[in-house]
Amino acid sequence: MTDATPSFPDIVPEPIGDGTPLAELTTMRVGGRAERILVARSGEDLVSRALELWEAGEPWLLLGGGSNTVVHDDGFPGTVLLVRNTGAAPIADPDLAPGRIRLRVQAGHDWDHLVAACVDRGWSGVEALSGIPGLAGAAPVQNIGAYGQELSDVLHSIEFLDRELGEVRRIPAAELGLGYRDSAIKQGMAGVVLSIDLLLADGAAESAGARGDAGGDAEAPILSAPVFYGQLADALGVTVGDRVPIRELRSSVLRLRASKGMVLDPEDHDSWSSGSFFTNPIVSEHFARTLPEGAPRFPVQPAGRAEEGPAVTSFAELAMGHPLRIPAPAPERQVKLSAAWLIEHAGVRHGFRLPGSGAAISDKHTLAITNRGAATADDVAQLARFVVQRVQQEFGVILAPEPNLYGLEL
Ligand SMILES: Cc1cc2nc3c(=O)[nH]c(=O)nc-3n(C[C@H](O)[C@H](O)[C@H](O)COP(=O)(O)OP(=O)(O)OC[C@H]3O[C@@H](n4cnc5c(N)ncnc54)[C@H](O)[C@@H]3O)c2cc1C
Structure with missing residues (x-):
């Protein structure tokens, strides 16, 4: 496939006048x-x-x-x-390893249409991110992630209109501060993502290679990236680390997401939401020990030590006039908690609604605040504040909102 590949089909709902709410x-x-x-x-x-x-x-x-x-x-x-700038096409890159594809996606391209098109072509790396709503340009803003994959696993770089410089520059993914639902952009690097480049694996080339080497089955399905999420592995009947036919993985993710109201569906009020309303809190291991035994805890990759080299200056070095080096303290180990567990165990259950409110906790997923049809932004904010207070009173943890709030405070 070459640069001349036509753009993927894309559908963006037609807007829009100044009066549109x-x-x-x-x-x-x-x-x-x-x-x-x-x-x-x-x-x-x-x-x-x-x-x-x-x-x-x-x-x-x-x-x-x-x-x-x-x-x-x-x-x-x-x-x-x-x-609303759409389109996606592979681009030439002399540094690409064999069997890899560099795909440039315009910021206004629908994310899930992109994933569907990649799965159709047998390009793997984003299939577990199936069903996430929104457009490609926002994907790096919170480093979208689900079912064991994150955008940062495949993001090569972005094209960014930098507000401070007033010019367009290419920023490598490594310089974007991508972390759990976080990025330098989310933290205030002002500007506009114009396009994103992804590095994907060409499953078709991989299976052709395998057939050539081993004389294998010409009809062998193209495989997904390894499955790294226990619940998804269970749903697929495989072990974590296994690979499955890429189409099967997408279907399984979409089924799981729909069962939690996490696929947009106008008929399903549980999906009238912003997805998870709260991020999973990251706390010190020391604090996590104060929580009830049943509270799920997931280790977080330790940040690198602040300083390399010998921890303290030796007497000999001191005698020679070297400055005193104080050992850098070991970074405190951190753990990620489950916001859903904290909310449920603070007594806020599926379907919970404040009296007279049009907003409610999803019937399918405690992490989602949903609009039951006539909610106001104030209803949403009130319910969010109630959840934050309950969790803080019960466990001393302050939940942070995942969506971007404009004119609203929790
Ligand atoms: C049902 C449901 C399920 C969801 N599931 C997940 C999930 O599994 N994982 C996950 O990570 N997220 C999930 N989300 C959240 C959301 O879909 C993602 O964060 C998505 O990337 C947002 O894209 P968007 O285009 O809708 O962003 P918007 O809501 O339009 O924008 C989000 C933020 O990004 C900024 N922004 C938008 N475009 C650009 C751009 N081109 N350049 C710079 N800044 C920009 C906006 O100003 C805003 O601050 C879910 C949401 C819903 C409703």
């Missing part, structure tokens, strides 16, 4: 109007409109699919810029 542009389906809505349908358009907005100095909000954004009922006091 943000409730119609976000999956939580709450939020009032913006003063102005602009739509950028190409990368050039995105750059020129963003530069104009920055020049004018008015408040601006970049919106992709609105699946991780909750806006106040009074709306947004400025301009909303909708990212």
Whole structure:
């Protein structure tokens, strides 16, 4: 496949006038109007409109699919810029290892359509991220992840319009501070992701190679990346670390997600949400010991030591006038807790709703705050605050929201 490959088909709901409430542009389906809505349908358009907005100095909000954004009922006091530049195609890269593909995806491309197209072509690396709503440009913002895969596993680089520099630059994934639902962009690196480059494995080339080497079955299915999530492995009837036919993996992920209301479905109010409303808290191992025995704890990769080399200056070195080196303290070990477990064990159950509220905890998943049809942003924020308070009172842990909140505070 070459650069001339036609763009993947993509469907983005047709917007949009200045009067459109943000409730119609976000999956939580709450939020009032913006003063102005602009739509950028190409990368050039995105750059020129963003530069104009920055020049004018008015408040601006970049919106992709609105699946991780909750806006106040009074709306947004400025301009909303909708990212709608679509397309995806492999690009040439002399450094690519054999059997690898570098795929450039425009920021406004629908994420799950992209995953579906990759699975169809037998390109693996994103199949466990099937069914995540939203557009490609927002994927690095919180380093989307699910079922044992994260964007950071396959992200090569992004093309970024840097607000500070006022120019477009390519940023390697390693410089984006990607972590658990986190990135430098989320932490305030202002600008616009114009496109993302992914490094995928070409399963078709791999199976052809295997057939050539071993004379194998011409009809052998293309395999997924290894399955690294216990619940998904169970659903597939395999062991963690196994590989399965890539299409089977996608179907299994979509089934699991739908059973939790985590696939957008207009008929299913459990999916009128922003997905998980809270991130799993990361706390010190010491603090985690204060929690009840049953509280799930997952080890977090330790951060590297602050300093390398000898921990202290020797007497001989001191005598020779070398400066005193104090040993860097060992970083405290951290563990990730389950926000869902904390919420449930603080007494907030599936379907919980405050009196008179249009928002409720999902019937299928305690981590999701959902709109039952007529919720306001205020209903959502009140329920979120209630959950935070209950968990804090019960366990001393302060939950942090995963979606980006505009005009709302918890
Ligand atoms: C039902 C459901 C299930 C979900 N499941 C998951 C899941 O399993 N894993 C997961 O990680 N997330 C999940 N999410 C959250 C969400 O889908 C992802 O975070 C997604 O990447 C958001 O994309 P979006 O285009 O909708 O972002 P938006 O909500 O439009 O934007 C999110 C943030 O990114 C900024 N932004 C958007 N586009 C750009 C750009 N081009 N450049 C710079 N900044 C930009 C926005 O300003 C905003 O701050 C789920 C959400 C829902 C509703």
